[in-house]
Amino acid sequence: MNIDEQNIIQGLKKGKEKSLKTLYDRFFPALCSYAYKYVKDEMIAGDIVQEVYIKIWYKRKNFDSIYSIRSYFYLSVRNSCLNYIRDNSRHVKVDLDEEIISKEENFVVEEEVHRMIRQEIDNLPDAMRRVFNLTLMDMSVAEIAEALHVSVSTVKNQRMRAREILREKLKDWVFLFFI
């Protein structure tokens, strides 16, 4: 656990709402994506994860590391999803079927790896991050320059620097070499 993560834990224990916001920025979309795999409904997924955050806040004194929070996040979301499916088995479109039971083991692996990659990208300075994300979406340099109201050379510059930083941090993310 690095200093950054230590600060979040400490802040949480002290009741600093800002720490919860940081956890929201980092984990919320990934957890929703995870919940969605179970409940197959975007709003329900959001509801479930929202409740888990509130639960985390009330239990904030119990977490001593970012790993225990992460564990609790995924466990709690899964439990709520299973409860939801059980309670709504009559009118929900999809219930706890074979597909989920056999594949759910890897749901967490998939979500967590993507989440950690995204976090690495989110650590980039604003301008670089924006340019990089738009590049991922296959936008051309000219299109990106237009969208962000900056010059083409700025885009090229930011892209190059983002690539350099990410190559250091995510060495074996093969596709980086194709961007």
Next chain:
Amino acid sequence: MNNSQLNIADLIFSYIRGNISEEEKELLDKWRKSSPENENLFKNLCSKESFTTKLETYKVFLAQSRYQNIQKHIKRQKVRTIYRYSSIAAALVLPLMVFYFFFSSPDELSERIAEVEQLAPGKPSAILHTAEGGEITLEAKDFEIKDKTGAKIVNKGNSLVYNKDSVSDDAAKERYNKVEVPRGGEYQLVLSDGTRVWLNSESSIKYPVVFKGDKRIVKVAGEAYFDVAHNKERPFIVVAGHTKVQVLGTEFNVRAYRDEDFIATTLVEGSVRAWYKEGTAETLKPSQQYMYDIKENKHIVKNVDIELYTSWRMGLFVFQKQKLEDILNTISRWYDVEFFFENNDVRNIEFTGRLKRYESARNLLKILEEMEDVKFRIKGKVVFVK
């Protein structure tokens, strides 16, 4: 199950990072080989497509803006400490209201309410303070006057134009004019060097009738947008509060309202240097903003979406995830009305949108009501919010 899955995720991430150890690699390989699903997942996680697809999914969920709700639940815990402040606020408000009702007859009251009910938007109306100390109202009435230096000052439509071609007296001292725009107003100027200035509500600018000397200096309070005439020999400097912005020939926005505790300079085009008192000067690039925090006594430079900070000039309100409180502050200045919160929870609701500024406040408020869970009740120049 949970922890072993998280361990695998960490192994894969270490691999992607490029700092996986020998033992870890063995564990990872074992997992990959144990089923074709695992191997497929691993290959997927190393690809661009699955990540970009995931980013799209993330966007969808982030758009739900759930943090507000989470915050609401959390703040309920802290309710006890807020009581003290609420009771003070209530005590202050009451006497004013009582006064209003006691000293106006019911007929007068309904008349007054009816006439202001429309909440018409600000008309361009400003006041020009001349160098001699005179005051001229700049209604939408055209006029032409000559300053003592011979400079011609033309008021047309809602803009004031200075022309130095006819300057006869090249006297040593600079003579200053000041334009003040009240709440509910807006005005434009063209200074003697050709620099164009747009003034927002509750703002003022003090400037020389004709620029002399090696620097062009103007003083601003409130909010102003500049399109500075290019002149390499004479840098243009804007003084706002204790911050100064120096430009060569560019477009930028300065915001320094007395009731806000920050001063912000946003650069649209060109290049400027901004600094506070004797602090470090920062050079801004287009789309960058220099923000000085008066309370904390420090400044930051950040990249921004310029539309959010300069759209007022084009007659638009553009806001992105802005708190209702702040939005109503701006509306209050432009329409010269007061907002009173009957429900404190709604202060922090965030809005994102682009609205036309010249529509009457009533329409604007109706649109806001459509966007989020908030209700406005208009009573004369006061609007109750809940």
